[in-house]
Amino acid sequence: MGGRSQPVLAGVVTALVGFASSFTVVLAGLRAVGADDAQAASGLLVLCVAAGLCAVWLGLRHRLPMAVAWSTPGAALLVATGPVPGGWPAAVGAFLVAGLLIAAAGLIPALGRAVAAIPGPIASAMLAGVLLPLCTAPVRALVEVPRLAGPVVLTWLVLHRFARRGAVPAALAIAAMAIALTAPAAGPGRLHLAPTVALTTPAWTVSAIIGLALPLFLVTMAAQNVPGMAVLAGYGYRAPLGSALRVTGLASALGAPAGGHAVNLAAITAALAAGPDAHPDPDRRWIASVTAGIGMALLGLGAGVATALVLLSPPILVEAVAGLALLGALAGAVAAAVTEPETREAAVVTFVVTASGVSLLGVGGAFWGLLAGWLMLLLFRRRTAVSGSDPAADAGLAEQEVEARSTSPVRL
Structure with a gap:
């Protein structure tokens, strides 16, 4: 009985960790690019449902633990980008693109090869610049609301040492x-707690496509889909x-009018469903990713x-809280x-x-x-090709290059 329930429990944990660890990033990102409260809630709902359905479809079709999640780096990109020309409809149009x-x-x-041709260090540096503003939060x-933030940060520090997950x-x-404990007593009365879908007609502007759609595509591919494949490959x-x-691209496009920015292969939580903790038998671990998909869809409610x-x-x-969730990703990107x-x-x-957050011609800092x-x-590269150099220096540089190439990771 334990062997049968193990992948199911692993899937439940995957869904809970995936949702709780970064839903604040998603909501912050959607609101940063112009979503109101109902539109942000709708976006979170559709992302959960889209990720869940994709995980169930891929797991059942391929019998592989292909966990699916929303694009957390993409949500951080939305925070870094801020309002786009054309407002929320233009942001929705960028999600669709x-x-x-x-x-x-x-x-x-x-x-796909063109995306893979982007040098890994450059893609990682762009991701680090996108994450930095949130990670300083x-x-x-601690300075602005110390009585609220102090216990939060202290809890994170203690558990990060003894129970990181x-x-x-x-x-x-x-x-x-x-x-x-601190919210006004009448506050929740004006809030809509029931799940709702708020549809928005997409609009397209050149600046939103260049400054938001293109970076969102690149960061989702480079920071989610490629690492997600690497995690799966690492487990055989x-x-x-x-x-x-x-599947995830079509789901992202269909979910865009409801406020979803992007879903993709899970990278961080992929190991929870694909690793030996999910099941000793690798051929049974797909049950964990399917269970995680069902759990994520239900959490969307x-x-x-x-x-x-x-x-x-x-x-x-x-x-x-969002910044604490992204510190590990920032460290890896740097x-x-x-x-x-x-x-x-x-x-x-x-x-x-x-990281400067500059906006030029309506295009945000990630593109620039x-x-x-x-x-x-x-x-x-051009300067190296045309300039002369000292033979002794060449020998030293050659030695450094050999050492660097022997220790550097494979580029994306």
Whole structure:
């Protein structure tokens, strides 16, 4: 009996951890690009349902533990981007375009190869720049609302040391208790707790497509789908990437009018469903991902309650919980960005420009950071090709390059 229930329990844990660890990031992102309260709740609901249905379909069809989640880095990108020209309808249009691009990458191998051609350090630096503003929120919260943020951060620190998997959900629970104790008594009366779908007619602007849709596509591919495949490969699975991209891309496009920004292969929680803790037999672990999909869809029914929790709290406290959830992702992105000496300066330029939050011609910093990193790579490669050098220095550089290549990770 224990063997039969093990993958089911693993799936339940996967769904709970996936939802609780980052739903605050999703709500913060949707509200940052112009969603009102009902539209943000609708977006969270449709993301849960879309991710759940995709996981169930992929798991049953391929008999592989292909867990699906919303794009957490994509939600952080929304926070970093902020309001876009054209408002919420233009943001919805950008979500739709990003979903179609993901589906196209599954249909057109050349498009997938083009994304894979982006140097890994540059993609990681862009992701780090996107995550940085949210990851500084815990520090700002400790200064602005110390009595609320202090217990949250302390809980996260203690559990991060002794029970890392439960650190973020526990911090969220402490935040919810603090909110319940300090919220106005009449506050919840005006909130809509029932699950609702708020449809928005998409609008398309050039700046939203370039500044939001394209970076959302790239960060979802580079920071979610590619690592998600790597996790599955690490456990011995050869998952069909094309099928996953087509299914999640189509689901993202269909969910866009209801406010969903993107769903994709899970990266962080993928190991919960694909690892040996899900089941000793690798051929039985797909049950965990299917169960996680069902659980995620059911958790979507609580989107109204989750949104109410966010609305009753100081915005900086919500961002602080989101920032704690993303610290690990930031650490990984920074490490990957500066690993290779020959691309380190270009990666730093990408990171700085992206993190600056600048907006030029209505286009946000993520696009300009990626462009700046590419230009830096071209400049340095050209300078290396045309400039003379000292033989002794060449020998030293050659030795460094051999060492760097032997220790650097495979590029995305």
